[in-house]
Amino acid sequence: MSTEIKSSEMGHDTTSYTIDAESGKVPETKNIETDSYLVTFNTPADPDNPLQWPVAKKWVVTGVLSATGLNRIMVSTIMAPALIDIGSSLHMNQEESVMGMSVYLLATAFGPLVIGPLSEVYGRQPVLHVTNIWFLVWNIICGFANGKGLLIASRLLAGLGASAIYALAGGVLGDIWPSEQRGRSMALYILIPMLGAAVGPIVGGFITEATTWRWIFWSTSILQAVMVAGSFLAFKETYAPIILQRKANLVRRSTGNSQYYTEMEKLASGRSSLWVIQRSLTRPLRLLAFHPIIQAQSLLSAFDYGILYLMLSSFSDLWTTQYGESVAISGLHYIAICLGEIVGVLITGHTMDASFRWLKSRAHGADQPEYRMPLVIPSVILMPVGLLMYGWAAQANTFWLVIDVGAAILAFGMTFAGQAFQAYVIDTYADHTSSASAASQFIRSLTAFGFPLFAPAMYNALGYGWGNTLLAFLTLIIMIPAPLLIWFYGPGLRQRARSSY
Template sequence: MDEEQESINSYNSEESYTQVPQTYVPPSESGSGAAGTGNRRASGGSSGADSAQRLRLVPTETVKSLQDIGMSQQAPLPDVNAPAASQGAIFPEEYTLETPTGLVPVATLHSLGRTATAISRSRTRQLDRNESVTSSLRGEKDADAEDEAAAAASAAAASEKGAADLDPDIEFVTFVTGDPQNPHNWPLWLRWLYTIVLSILVISVAYGSACITGGLGTVEKKYHVSQEVAILTCSLMVIGFSLGPLLWSPVSDLYGRRVAYFVSLGLYVIFNIPCAIAPNIGCLLACRFLCGVWSSSGLCLVGGSIADMFPPETRGRAIAFFAYAPYCGPVFGPLVNGFISVSTGRMDLIFWVNMAFAGAMWLIVAFIPETFAPVILKRRAARLRRETGNPKIMTEQEAQGLSFGEMLRTTLLRPLYFAITEPVLDLMCFYVCLIYSLLYAFFFAYPVIFGELYGYKDNLIGLMFIPILIGASLALATTSYCESKYLQITHRRNPTPEDRLLGAMIGAPFAAIALWILGATAEKHVIWVGPASSGLAFGYGMVLIYYSLNNYIIDCYAMFASSALATKVFLRSAGGAAFPLFTSQMYHRLGLHWASWLLAFISTAMIAIPFAFYYYGKALRGRMSKKNYAFDGME
């Protein structure tokens, strides 16, 4: 078999051509390839045109070959990182499965027993292969134009109601066996390098939210405003964190994570400039809010980027770094900028440093290749359509034709629906919100305790946050133990979402203990080590709780994990923005002891949540949830 007849999917085994059905497509250059004799719509013209339009063979998968790699009639749940269009898909494995040929016909999926009821055949009916054969002979420029027009026609037809089934002539693109473009096949050291870089990106974004807390006095002095107004420079950026995912998640689904990172982080870097040179407080507050919206991609997409590179059974340890980063990042804000504030008194320098940190991470992250499998395969499908002239090679996301507007409505409405109808999710999100809020409360409780009680300036107050970093680092080591225990469970039986709560059960008492210590040691005659040591326990419990509950929410709402996480991000950010606005007043009104103890009472009551859900979670989910969205609900 000559070179022109080799598969465009890098499937080069000559023996395979006799083992799989052949898709007849025109060659990328007229007059090349071998003559084809198939019964699919290969030509629509005269015999002279037939001789000029010689066809080559492209292997596709059979029912047997799909069964041999583990596919069955029952479609599994989509992976956590699957695009929104994968809900109800007939081929949800498309983005995680590797096949020998890289092409899976819809007709073969139908023969396997997979069906869909909400997708129109007419969206590709107009793309007859007779037209595609002709377009392949018109030159690359005209072919590209027709390809774009065909894609637009497909998207327009996607909105039709009362649809039947997918066009059986469609061929879905997958990764081929051992595909080097599949992030799961990248070298392990490279995947961990990218994981560390992305975690540092999260730290830089979280650092930006709290960078001004080390120099609130500089804002008050420059703009002649109260402390409450100065605190808004922190709160408004955190509010931006809650709204940004509504924009960047759909952008990521449609155009890829690299595009979302590059655009959003570039805007974040730029908007630090008006923050530094803002002529008035209104300009500063508006730009800080926009900085939160732009930079939020680093919080809402990094977990997905890390999960893109690791299969479910090994991604837990990598995700632990993501759980560590957003809680440690804000701690560097007062730690670094307290010294800038005291030594220079310049507010603008705080933002210039933040801009430099964000700019460096923007440039570094730009070198990370695309990790989102749906976008990688979508680009491969576009290339194959150009090379073959076959417009019916596509991903299932393209076949369903989900538009940006439809995806935006999904990302906006479903999280709100979950917030209203899912008390289990609300309770877990409330706990996450409390822990995140307490972290920001520390930023304003410490200045009262160490500034007013001990007389420390911002630079020394910032040093008091170091124990939180130490505790969080210890928690990161503990997550490895939690992952080992979880893997042991998976080897014995099918795990449940409640098996993810071990970390929260370990960490929950430490968050409460930290606040009891902080309240009990807030006395002038007690050396500063007492209240500062509370950060050690808080950092340890904080990361373990967040890591564990994050995994629990994903497993509980596996069918719509991204929407459930969006609900969590919204509620968490709202709490983180609200607490700084009243923490200082609370400590002044209630006193140093009772302000901490009030939060300690609440944290102590919340200890029961992970234990209660560990023992009774499945029954509670069955009683309180509208539907069981977890994997065990599909059994």
């Protein structure tokens, strides 16, 4: 493992030093003509470059991220079957009980705005470890809550720690996987966390029926403790500017010469640490305010995400109130959502890579982030079909399998749009993917928080049939023109966008 350090002294020949990552020694030199003291990777194939890591190492890092996401996202929905028991135990009305579940998602709107930029200042690794521990502490406290105030507050703080996954995921995937392999990597990463959103209510239902609702939090805390240990052992730093900064520090100490620098240090040259932090922390909001690409992608993915959480939050209530099933049995219907997501993610991962390569070959090797947009087309068809089938079957009180098939089709369709939009952001903002993901996640989390709050009122007023018809109609209005506009106008908008620094 080595990194090239380039230097020239007082008019002498330009030389290149290779720093050994283990010993910190400078064993060889060679003449080159390049920037004097710039610390870079040796070559495009330098093994220190995360994009050039062995595939097995990339999959380990992706797997750690995915497993971490499983628990954090599962905790967002695991309370759903236990809301009545929690409300009775802590003297909460229906709105307060739903708030106890949804406030976690509200936290995931604001947390990434800070966590994403910090990962671009201090690195992905320390941010992941700190937020893992923060989430663990507050999730344990949720299980000991003796009042609604403590439960809601600890859920909010646990959500802040959990929110790191939304900012880190896009950044890490962009750090280590090239565009042509992004579909496969995203498929593995998204598959397990998406299962968490649907598996959560199943697990929560059986835990609530078998024991106390408090074990919902204690059991997931045990799992989180295992995740913390695993991440310390297996997760390596992936952000190239931080890796190079560490190498620059190493060579400065080895040579006693303070003139060596990295590109990131050059950008911050003459600026205080406070200015760098301020600039980083405001980046997601600047992207959201001044970059039309982020604005459009955020609104589209937010609608997709909001419908998912509306379905997840109301699905159990349908089976317990309208079909008279127990809490545990009602949770089993979430398997249909799981199956839809599993099949969708597996197909989307392969299709995304194949379509990207095909469009790139047609453009004679030129690639654009807009090549992700054709993947949205299946969502335009499948989401309304799933909504209508699920809604009118529930309205007519038909055989349970028809409703589950409709829910599976809806979940299957949503995965296409979700992965396409996330890949589009990673491709567009390669230098500041975590900040861009945080900006996008802000709107998504607000809809995930808000949609479940109006779901009971909507279904009470319109019924499942007309309620889902309204959502299907909105899906068509929003999802048909949006990818077309991005396809045709995206390149121009990207060229006119301000710098993300």
